[in-house]
Amino acid sequence: MNFLRKHITVMAGVVAYLLLYAIAAARYDGFASLPVFINFLSNNAVLGIVAVGMTFVILSGGIDLSVGAVMSFSSVLIGVLIMDHHWSVFAAIGAAVACGSLLGAIMGAVIHRTGIKPFIVTLAGMFFVRGLAFIIHLESIAISDKAHTAIAITRVGPLPITALLLLGFVAAGWFVAVFTPFGRNVYALGGSEEASLLMGLPVQSTKIAVYALSGFCASFAGAALTFYLSSGSHLEGVGMELDAIATVVIGGTLLAGGVGSVFGTLIGVLMLGLILTSITTYEGMTSSGMTRVAIGALLLMFVLLQKVLMRRFVGVGRAT
């Protein structure tokens, strides 16, 4: 019972996902098959990897609006390094991920040192990074490189590389959150920053590390995007911050911080993927407008659901 109380919000996400999946499987022919499921994973890998980083930020009680911009910046940087400067694929990805992590760390440091709200700092960061991406290269850039293509079409068994990356990130994120001191510090920080300080936890380094981790994940998602689209694009990632926040919240992480899990975020990714696929592929609505409306509505529903659940099962306070 205690386990259920502790993870009630994640459970809600799982139950909702199973319900939706059952409905979709009943409605559409050939929906409930392994290839379709793997498609969910690979089509939403970019969002999922971003969301893993975002999970840590939200768990720590912050928010990061710069992820879409960092992701797009990283994909453009990788494109420029490979196409214009003829770097090897891994060196380019390494450089992009280093830049992304550094940008995240800078934002974390600014948030901690100045006490400005995270959402203002990361909003400014979003504009800053978008501008940076345009400085590097004014147009989106197509990537046609033998080594890059070879990686992009790699499959391990039935899984394409992007799906594999997503699962890897979720597994690693889950391990870090549950089994490392850093993960415990993040939960503590989200629970109560003041209490964490009084307990002598390393609040400053944890905060900076959380935003650096988010930058790391977002820039790695940029690399995954280049494998998925074979280009570095300025147009991708606009509005992605909302999708990532939605994914994390639907997966049962509380916006107030301190409650949630990376596993829930995987469920959130699958749920968003299911809804998007249903709307565009099976219901035949091609306008991107309707999908945005659906995501917004879904997010709102889950936030409200969480409010109710927390009141019912955990009392008015917060889950511990």
Added chain:
Amino acid sequence: MRPKNFWPWVALAALLVFNLIFTPGFARIELRDGRLFGTVVDIFQNGAPVMLLAVGMTLVIALGGIDLSVGSVMALSGAIAALLMTEHGQAVPTGIVAALAVALAVGALNGALVTFAGIQPIIVTLVTLVMGRGLAQTFTHDQKISFEIPTFEFIGNGTVLGLPFPALVVAGVALCVGLLLRKTSTGLYIEAMGGNPQAARLCGVRVHVIRILAFMACSLCAGMAGLIAAADIKEADVANAGLYLELDAILAVVLGGTSLTGGRANLMGSLIGAVFIQTLTVMLQMRGVITEHTLIIKAIVALAVCYMQTPAFEKLMQRVRPAEAKA
């Protein structure tokens, strides 16, 4: 004791002086066919949407909230007005009223969700940001809607007594909101709630009503801004109308000295801030900096100004100027 709005005025003056000296053709104003032309006039005409957003945003930020959905509301109201006037053949007033009604509805939704469901304003308005633009895209089928309706275009680029009409709209709205803030109990309650919502509620302030009203006023301003922006360029462009303008609006309010923690509304400051931002944008355009790069400069300015309002900065200042701290 410095006069009110000392720093915003100083910043604006510095920027203007810089432009008068270093940007050729900045100060030229000429009278042709009974209307004024020139860079400074353009600042007030093209900056009208940002100024309107800043006025509305001041109310919400004074409450301790934030509204990220203003850019989407602009796109939505512009699209609805254009659709009604072109495809459905409605009269201009009908289109304008319908567009503003939709804007008010979005504001009411924002306010209701914040106040009754207790969700953070950031999240609520982030949802309406995405849904608003999504709805606008659905209505227009992702198409730009061009129109040739002189009476409607007047809203965006007409002149009254040689002055641009949008600037007069801003003046009128700012006057109304200023009177609301300074001469009515509602204005007092808004600031009281921003200072301490719990205390305000216990003092008998009807917090739910006030909060919804503030969000509705903010969305109404955004709706008007959307109409002006659409009328000015003679088309409703759903994908780009009001895009990223929420940052400009928030930046304007912060520049004007309204703290993001709420509790104080400084309307004049917000207007000065909006003029400052528009001047900065025009200046960068005239100096040949492309739009994409202005994002960086705006981001840095925004962070610097926010930092100047934090306790951390005050401590730093006290260390730098111990004499003034004692005085």
